[in-house]
Amino acid sequence: MKRSSSQAHNKRLTQATLIGLPTDVGASRLGAAMGPDALRVAQLGPALERLGVRVHDLGNLAGPANPRGARDMDGLRNLAECLRWNQIAHDAVLQVLEQNRLPILLGGDHTLATGSISAIARHCRAAGKQLRVLWLDAHSDCNTPASSPTGNLHGMPVSSLCGLGPKELASLSGSIPALPASAFCQIGLRSVDESEKHMIRELNLEVYDMRAIDELGMREVMRRALAGLFGPGSEDIHLHLSFDVDFLDPDIAPGTGTPVRGGPTYREAQLCMEMIADTGRLASLDIVELNPALDMRNQTAELVVDLVQSLFGQSTLMRTP
Template sequence: MNTTPGRPPHAPTAVLIGAPTDVGAGHRGASMGPEALRVAGLQPALESHGLQVIDSGNLSGPNNPWKPPVDGYRHLPEVVLWNQAVFDAVYGELAQGRLPILLGGDHCLGLGSVSAVAKHCRETGKKLRVLWLDAHADFNTSELTPSGNVHGMPVACLCGLGPAELTGLGGHTPALRPDQIRQIGIRSVDEGEKRLVHEQGLEVFDMRFIDEHGMRHAMVQALAGLDDNTHLHVSFDVDFLDPEIAPGVGTTIPGGPTYREAQLCMEMIADSGCLGSLDIVELNPALDVRNKTAVLAVDLVESLFGKSTLMRERDRR
């Protein structure tokens, strides 16, 4: 039993995995995201909530060549190499019973991270639920997007729509069934992408839904059906947040969740007791103001691990 003072006896060990690349993005700067999160105090913040935290440093991968798309994909060889590195690192930590926290980097890295989690769940017999917190559906394909930026394609690739090098990362295609993912905060979807989302039957709690029904109702539905055998993965794109409070992202979309809506989202995820892995992606310090977006991201991640503004007892599983 772990008897470190102040740490619950069954607290998980969280491992920070930096992936400093913007190879899948349309703007440079997300490669600096991991260091900005460290500077904002992510490790001590998590440790203050009883976690043992190991910072494994940064993964290595190819430089961003900053070239135009080839056959509908920008930087596909580099994207594959980065995602393979992420896959190996996340899968390795899960195999040791640790909680991996991926520090991106752009959201194309969610491919490697979620593919690793999906493989782990298949092997251990756990159910998988993915919460995709994002302003974008990320369900584009090379036929739908002229930019070819893969950070707009990871959910489609995870559902088997994309090049084999990405859809088969975990040795199983598709890595994810559409009914295993819930998207929250969506407010920017291309027309062709919208049709594909409907065809695949993704469950999307967009900002219209949140405006009409509230964040609490959205999260109740997004978390419905979780149990003690569920592994919950959260893929947190910082552009999920309204740019008024989080300007440090490459693709700012107005009308996102407020600070309190975002806090409630994170607190309800924490209340589920099922969080098993996390991505924090698309933080772009080059576009930030005195690292305020990184500080906010750390604040919200603290809420995922037990910080609450409410003086109440949590429902412990």
């Protein structure tokens, strides 16, 4: 399908830095460490450059190997390695933000969002900006060390950022919590543990699960999720998107380690990205949990690149902001 390109109207979108973080230390399955290279094979950088984005690629940053360790005394797996990778993510994202460029974290598993969002929260505090986080995911990632059935840290970034995860991760931003739970909006949930349901209620997280999307439609869900990002005062909002590939239905995106049936369709996902682009407020992005080992001919990475193009302003027709 041919689509014309529209220039994104947030000036920060014109300069972006790709940060490869090739690790799966927080995940239940091996393979997400190959995600950054799969996105490069799918031509993420050139696709953004065709939209007028000046792209700088830092390459893949180095960090500890996955020891595939047993649980520690607190029931966690690979905590030391996860902490190191998240510190690497934090430092790289913060440096890119200080250069007034848009960081695009290429994961890697979703544990890395703890580091990236901690850096963004630190940056927003210093700049006097309000942080808004859209969390596109099949899972709520609200487990704690006490409630996690697996001990895998990719199930704990939201609780860690809200100050309830392992202290070493919760304190990365220099403040506990890194940001208030009210800053989060989770979209696409359809696999949530009983303990996580309790945590969602306790934190009063804004959540639009798949039933909400079925009942309201993606347009209305995104309208509500993006409320406040238009008009006077919105220039002080930093919009961050944390995009877990398992947000998508596995029929169209099989290359992920924890697929859950019944996710958004291609068109629903594309509308989601186009409406985020319409705000002109996107200032940072995580792309995580892409697992090429489980994919077919890199089709999931290619789909993700297509959706990211929509996120950066590509649409079927020219539209005025």
